Structures are given as C-alpha cells and as structure tokens.
Amino acid sequence: MRTFPLTWLYVPGDRPEVVTKALSAGADVVIIDLEDAVSPDRKEYARAATAERLADPHPHRIHVRVNAPDTPWSRTDLTALSPLPGVTALRLPKVTTPQDIAATTHLLSREIPLYALLESALAVENAYAIATAHPALAGLALGEADLKADLNTTSDEALAYPRSRTILAARAASLPPPPQSIHPDTRDLTTLATTSAQGRALGFLGRAAIHPRQLPVIEQSYLPTQEEIEKAESVIKAAEATEGAQALPDGTFIDRAILEAARRTLSLVAR
Template identity: 45%
Template sequence: MNPPAPRPFMTWQPVTWLYVPGDRPERFGKAVASGADVVIIDLEDAVAPVRKDEARANAAAYLRARRESRAPDAIGPGGGWHGGGGGVQVHVRVNDLAGPRGLDDLAAVGDLADAVRLPKVESADVLDAVTGAPAYALLESAAGIVAAREIAAHPRVAGVALGEQDLAAELSITDENAMNHLRLQVVLAAAAAGLPPVPMSVFPNVKDEGGLLASCRAGRALGLFGRTAIHPRQIPVIRRAFRPTEEETARAAEIVEAAERAERSGSGAVALPDGRFVDAPIVTRARRTLALAHRLATPPESTPPQATPPQAASHEAAAPEAT
C-alpha cells in the first residue's frame, strides 16, 4: 500500500519557527525580518491573562495590514501571506479551544493567518471548529499522544507538534529515552497521515548554543525536522543542525546522478557505481536532501519588515517569552 500523498498546502517545509508574544506588537516586524521561515504570534502562554484581549487585537490588526500590503496572488490559504519558500509565513497560536477565549481568537484571526496553532489538542473533535486557515495541532498531554493518529488524520490539520514541557510535567518524565518514545509516536502518526515531518519543541536556554545544536541533531536522527525558537539567535543554530552534511550531500548527488543516467538510458533500475541498487523512494529522498542542502547553504536573506498597524511601528528583537 502506498503512503498517503502530502496534503496540497504542505509542499514547502519550514526549518525555523519563531515565537513572538502577541502583546508586543512592536516586535512583529522584527520577527518577520529575523530569517525565520515562520513567525508565530503567540496569544497563549507568552501573554498574561489581563493582556490577552489586547494581544488578539494586535495580531488581527497586524495580519490585516500585512494582507492589505500584499498583491492578490500572494494571499495564502488562510487569507494571509503564503510563504511557500518565497516569503515568511505568519501563524498564530490561539488559546485553548476548550474555552471561549480560544474560539474568540479563532474567529478573529482564522481568516487572516497563514495557519493557526492549536494548543492542548486532545481529540480530533475539537478540530471541527477550525474553518479558516490550516491548523497545527499541539500535543501536550497524555490524552493528546494517545489520540495522535486520529488528530493527525483530521482534514484541517496541516501538521502536528509536541508541547514537550507540559507533557513531561504531566507524566513526570525526566529520562530522555522516555521522551524519545513519545516523539517517535508523533513522528509515526504524522507520517501515516501524510503530514510533513514533526518539528522539534523549543529549547529553553537561549544562551546554550552547543546544547541546542546537539539537541537538534539528536531530534533529526529520530525523524524530527526543524524547530521552534524563542529568540532570533537560535535560528542560525537550528538551520546548521538540519543542514545535510557534506557526506550526505555527496551521497545524495551520487544517487540523483545514477537516477538520471538510468532515465536517459531507459533503464528501470538505478545502479550506483559500487553496484548497489536503489529504488524510487531513495531517489526522492536524495532529491530532497540536495534541495535542502542548497536552501540552507547560506544564511537566509533578511525580509523587509511588513506593513504594521501604527502601534507596531518600532521593531525590537523578539524575546524568549514563549514556550
């Protein structure tokens, strides 16, 4: 049986995702210009309860101004700017849909953002409330992990991710091997549903670049891809961790060259110079590896700050305030 095809809006896969607090609108433009593939305006954990209504209004105003500044053919599936490798996507993490605030968030930004991130998803039923942008389901509890396959299979879901700090706290997990077991369950659920690879959860110590690099490489070995960041300084480290090595790139180039030779000769078999044969999925992966190596070979170009509402006119560096 063939694996499910990737969903139409998942043809381009982000490597870096940067959180920015929703109550700090002066940071939105700076976050977009940081080099991250996706900026996540956070209305949940990064915002104090007394400022959540303000944060929602900030996000909606920014996204509306951003959309109005773009050409009509640049509008993405949720009404916002569609990155697709040609720009920065802007997502919004709303509050828990189990409460009225989350539903109000969804009503305010669901048709403006490129995607919404839904915290504490524990069943597929809650996803029926999403009618605008594609949704990323965050699995942050034992119930969410148990229901991972049903959640990933929901037609509104564009991707799934782990909320590891909440999950570890609920389960009292302190062992990395135990956490790896949970990560692999989510990797499997995403792949079975035809979703892109699961990005890694945040690394909370913004000063420990060596620890971040090692953690990313360990996650990459488990099939995770890309990572959310809480500060722009983490972005180049994440890109370096997920960039194919010289050996991997050379190996991929060898496979692609062999596949092209086989195609020119009309042969159905792809043979490497050392006599080994590879099949179509290996060739496809090799092509992806070369594309990723090319994409991450140089630092991303800075993106000009996007149109912002008046209260977001000044730009400061995004700060580590989200999880």
C-alpha cells in the same frame, strides 16, 4: 519536490515591537503566540494587536497560536483571527482528540491550515486520529514542556516514544515531518546543536525557537552536510543514467526509497 520550513520562531502577541523584530530575524515561519507567552490580563490586548497587524496580506509566513479550547479566549481568537488575510495558519494548543479539530473548524470563517499541538498523554495516544481528523490539518507538533508535566517526569528519555509516535502519525497521515520542540535555554547553543542533530536523526524536520540567536544553529543542524549532498547527487545521476535500479560504487542499492530520500536532501539544499 516541496520544501518545508526549518525554523519556526515564537514571539509573544502582546509585544508588537518584538513581533516586528521577529519578522526580520530570518525565520521561515513566525508564530505569534496568544497562549503561554501572554498573561491572562493581556489576552485581549494581544489579540487586538495581532488582528491589527494581520488585517492585510503579509509577505512573511505568520502563524498564530490561539488559546486552548478550554479557555474563555479560544472561541473569540478563532472567530476574530481566522478571516484575516495576514494569517497563514492557526496553531491549536492542547489538542487531545479528533473532536477538538472538528469543533475548531466550525468556528472558522474561511479555509485555513491548522496545526495540532500534542501536549498530553491522551493527545499522543490519539496522534494518528488527530492527524486525520480534517483536511485542514496541515501538521502536528509536540509540546514537550506540557507533556513532561502531564507525565510527571523531568527526563528526556520519557519523551522517546511520544517523539517517535508523533513522527510516525504525521507520516502515516501524509503530513510533513513535525518540527522539533523548543530548546528552552536560549544561551546554550551547544546543547541546541546537539539535540537538533539528534532530532534530525529521529525524523523531525526543523525546530521551533524562542530567540533569534537560535535560528542559525537550527538551520545548520537540519541542512544536509556536503557528504550527504554529494551522495544524493550521485544517486540522482545514477538513476537518470540507467533509468532503473542499480548499486552505487559504495554498495548502496538505488531503489525508490533511496531515490526519494536523495530528492528530499537536494530539496533542502535548493531552499
């Protein structure tokens, strides 16, 4: 069973010293951000610093969030960074239609995984079409801050449908479950833990972070509990013993879906 990242740490591309610290912070994926975290007058420097760091293969999984397609930096970001062996994947902000993915792939000099960030009402409506737009599309993520602005809301309740829609679109397209969007208050770890547990229950897998102190809270929230591990082990053991469907002592009927869920649980433990 394939395992997926649980922690995705964003770091500004125009601060090389912070990128260095982030690479040793323990995140499953480090995302060097050239977009929201970098002011317009620092865009060129951020790109150059990122290109220098990623000119050679790197032991960490490093994604780069390039600038949005309607900006003057987008094309150069894609053509300059996509060939570099240290770039594991590119994250595409402000994707709204499948055509945005197609236009991006024409600018890439090699096959590289792409992640589409859905940050508007139109993007959410087009979620499945975006998810199936191109074989290079490796995942979806929801940009909740921009989406709230687009929807003119400050309420998390307004995000219930977009969150479920993104999870459903990813599943329907046979993509990994999306990671949960960031919790912006880096000191409020209690709310981070609570909302991460809620995100896990909804169907997200893992979460983006903006500070290393958030990483252990996210990981703990998304790892199975001891009770879940024991339940999964009993499902696997019973299925292997009978080579067919049966009910556990607690009444749980073991079918294909239950068996796959148990395997997913144990794959998270194995990570």
